[in-house]
Amino acid sequence: MTVETGVLERYSQGAEARQADLCCPVDYDRTLLALLPQEIIEKDYGCGDPSRYVKKGDTVLDLGSGSGKICYMAAQLVGDQGKVIGVDMNEDMLALARKYQDEMAKKLGSNRVEFLKGQIQDLALDVSAMDKYLEQNPVRKAEDVINLRAWQERQRNESPMIKDNSIDLVVSNCVLNLVHDSDKGQMIREIFRVVKPGGRVAISDIVSDEVAPEHLKQDQHLWSGCISGALQEHEFLEAFVKAGFIAVSYDKWESQPWQVVEAIEFRSVTITAVKPQTEACIDKGHAVIYRGPFSEVYDDEGHVYFRGERMAVCERNFKLLTGETYGHNFIGIAPAEELPGKLWDCATGSIRDIAETKGGQHQDKCSPDGACC
Numbered sequence: 001m002t003v004e005t006g007v008l009e010r011y012s013q014g015a016e017a018r019q020a021d022l023c024c025p026v027d028y029d030r031t032l033l034a035l036l037p038q039e040i041i042e043k044d045y046g047c048g049d050p051s052r053y054v055k056k057g058d059t060v061l062d063l064g065s066g067s068g069k070i071c072y073m074a075a076q077l078v079g080d081q082g083k084v085i086g087v088d089m090n091e092d093m094l095a096l097a098r099k100y101q102d103e104m105a106k107k108l109g110s111n112r113v114e115f116l117k118g119q120i121q122d123l124a125l126d127v128s129a130m131d132k133y134l135e136q137n138p139v140r141k142a143e144d145v146i147n148l149r150a151w152q153e154r155q156r157n158e159s160p161m162i163k164d165n166s167i168d169l170v171v172s173n174c175v176l177n178l179v180h181d182s183d184k185g186q187m188i189r190e191i192f193r194v195v196k197p198g199g200r201v202a203i204s205d206i207v208s209d210e211v212a213p214e215h216l217k218q219d220q221h222l223w224s225g226c227i228s229g230a231l232q233e234h235e236f237l238e239a240f241v242k243a244g245f246i247a248v249s250y251d252k253w254e255s256q257p258w259q260v261v262e263a264i265e266f267r268s269v270t271i272t273a274v275k276p277q278t279e280a281c282i283d284k285g286h287a288v289i290y291r292g293p294f295s296e297v298y299d300d301e302g303h304v305y306f307r308g309e310r311m312a313v314c315e316r317n318f319k320l321l322t323g324e325t326y327g328h329n330f331i332g333i334a335p336a337e338e339l340p341g342k343l344w345d346c347a348t349g350s351i352r353d354i355a356e357t358k359g360g361q362h363q364d365k366c367s368p369d370g371a372c373c
């Protein structure tokens with residue numbers, strides 16, 4: 001049995017009947033759960049609640065949507081202008097989630113959730129379309145495999161299941177750990193591909209404090225049970241930084257491990273990250289002051305900010321640092337008079353001449369009495 005067949009088998013059983021050992025206690029928002037059918041709530045194999053990060057109007061993609069719980073919770077938050085897409089590779093899980101689609105559409109007032117068959121490490125490949133292709137073109141000999149690969153390449157390029165830059169928020173609940181280690185890098189690159197510039201990621205998963213040794217990884221039951229496939233806690237964040245995400249953070253960290261195996265702690269966490277905007281870095285004379293409490297900080301693009309100094313930033317980074325993600329850490333100062341604007345590499349950590357921002361508009365997400373909002 002391989003990692004993938006083991007995972008398929010385990011979650012087919014999980015769709016059929018509740019598997020108590022796959023359940024990790026989570027404190028979901030009860031008002032959102034109230035609308036959900038009991039069977040979906042019971043067959044919950046999540047380990048966190050990424051639905052908390054959903055905003056009105058978002059297009060949300062849920063990776064490994066299982067019974068559809070997070071999708072149907074998110075659907076209540078996106079409203080009728082938003083949309084939720086669940087992707088899962090398991091037919092039985094998809095059937096369970098889809099069983100309640102009409103009922104949920106009636107309760108929600110519109111059909112704003114869809115479930116697609118696919119693998120989260122290959123979000124361009126439409127596995128339902130591949131099933132249809134295989135009905136017409138069964139694989140019998142080596143040439144058929146070559147033709148299948150050519151069809152897959154065409155399908156990914158011509159009609160990707162999830163298009164580039166199409167998603168506001170990618171969520172996932174206890175799934176990334178199940179993907180084969182050799183596919184995990186591609187999976188995170190796929191997440192990066194589909195998120196819009198400025199879009200967000202909120203992923204609840206299991207991490208380990210030490211790298212799980214090979215003999216634990218070979219244990220199919222531990223792997224499909226969301227344990228031995230977990231990334232080590234530092235590697236998990238670094239994988240997102242490496243793929244190009246910024247503002248990569250642990251937002252939730254369960255102090256109590258969910259499982260301890262051979263003295264390795266496996267715990268539930270939620271990470272958040274942002275895909276940077278693609279606009280060029282143009283210097284127009286903006287500055288930001290890092291509030292502290294540390295003497296200096298670096299962002300995920302390598303820029304350094306010294307506490308209390310007016311650090312020179314381009315207009316793009318000014319918007320980012322004074323916006324929702326980082327705004328409570330920085331005071332922004334727009335130039336009194338904008339410079340003509342030149343392409344600029346602000347990675348050097350230069351301090352802005354006071355004269356350039358004197359009299360400029362200050363942007364401060366914290367209230368005048370100093371209490372951060």
Ligand SMILES: C[S@@+](CC[C@H](N)C(=O)[O-])C[C@H]1O[C@@H](n2cnc3c(N)ncnc32)[C@H](O)[C@@H]1O
Nearest residue numbers: 011044045046064066088089090093119120173
């Ligand atoms: C632990 S369950 C979590 C289900 C759901 N997110 C929840 O909160 O209950 C893992 C789900 O991910 C799916 N899955 C595992 N590996 C996958 C992959 N590589 N691509 C797509 N789905 C996958 C499984 O079929 C299963 O439904």
